[in-house]
Amino acid sequence: DVKVTQSSRYLVKRTGEKVFLECVQDMDHENMFWYRQDPGLGLRLIYFSYDVKMKEKGDIPEGYSVSREKKERFSLILESASTNQTSMYLCASSLGGPQHFGDGTRLSIL
Amino acid sequence: QKEVEQDPGPLSVPEGAIVSLNCTYSNSAFQYFMWYRQYSRKGPELLMYTYSSGNKEDGRFTAQVDKSSKYISLFIRDSQPSDSATYLCASRGYDYKLSFGAGTTVTVRA
Numbered sequence: 424d425v426k427v428t429q430s431s432r433y434l435v436k437r438t439g440e441k442v443f444l445e446c447v448q449d450m451d452h453e454n455m456f457w458y459r460q461d462p463g464l465g466l467r468l469i470y471f472s473y474d475v476k477m478k479e480k481g482d483i484p485e486g487y488s489v490s491r492e493k494k495e496r497f498s499l500i501l502e503s504a505s506t507n508q509t510s511m512y513l514c515a516s517s518l519g520g521p522q523h524f525g526d527g528t529r530l531s532i533l
Numbered sequence: 534q535k536e537v538e539q540d541p542g543p544l545s546v547p548e549g550a551i552v553s554l555n556c557t558y559s560n561s562a563f564q565y566f567m568w569y570r571q572y573s574r575k576g577p578e579l580l581m582y583t584y585s586s587g588n589k590e591d592g593r594f595t596a597q598v599d600k601s602s603k604y605i606s607l608f609i610r611d612s613q614p615s616d617s618a619t620y621l622c623a624s625r626g627y628d629y630k631l632s633f634g635a636g637t638t639v640t641v642r643a
């Protein structure tokens with residue numbers, strides 16, 4: 424079974440802080456993704472990566488950056504957290520087929 | 534307009550009933566179709582993965598794709614209280630980017 428692990432289930436940060444969300448997958452998948460999920464808006468793609476050190480913007484990249492230094496790890500960075508970035512963040516990985524998700528990080532920005 | 538439209542419900546059915554979930558999509562390039570189940574405070578879990586038109590059955594679950602009408606369906610037979618969750622449809626073409634529906638919340642009453 425594919426296992427996608429997100430380092431924190433719940434996180435509370437303050438506006439202006441730099442926030443790091445970590446994701447690790449154990450299946451040697453090439454592709455990794457970061458989404459945010461908000462009520463009524465569904466899942467929206469922030470960034471994805473199809474190889475180490477490669478990244479592509481998704482639909483809502485503003486205010487975020489990513490890092491992929493190793494194949495199994497994909498980090499999402501909120502450069503200067505704002506209250507409108509309070510959300511559920513989901514990481515996923517795939518080998519080109521279906522995407523497999525972690526359990527998410529519920530991030531609150533105060 | 535979203536590429537994948539899904540009625541958010543909520544849908545409430547008695548135990549043992551057939552649950553019918555539907556999505557429509559607008560992008561003719563979509564070739565791959567997925568259904569995910571998401572329990573509260575958990576990440577989406579892949580239920581069904583199909584390519585192009587046709588039916589796919591897995592236990593009590595049947596996925597149908599009609600590309601001529603751009604219609605995706607999921608049927609759950611003999612529904613159980615443990616099927617109570619949010620169900621997400623998703624589609625993509627030959628790139629890696631998934632488009633998700635907003636999700637339908639289903640409650641199966643014991």
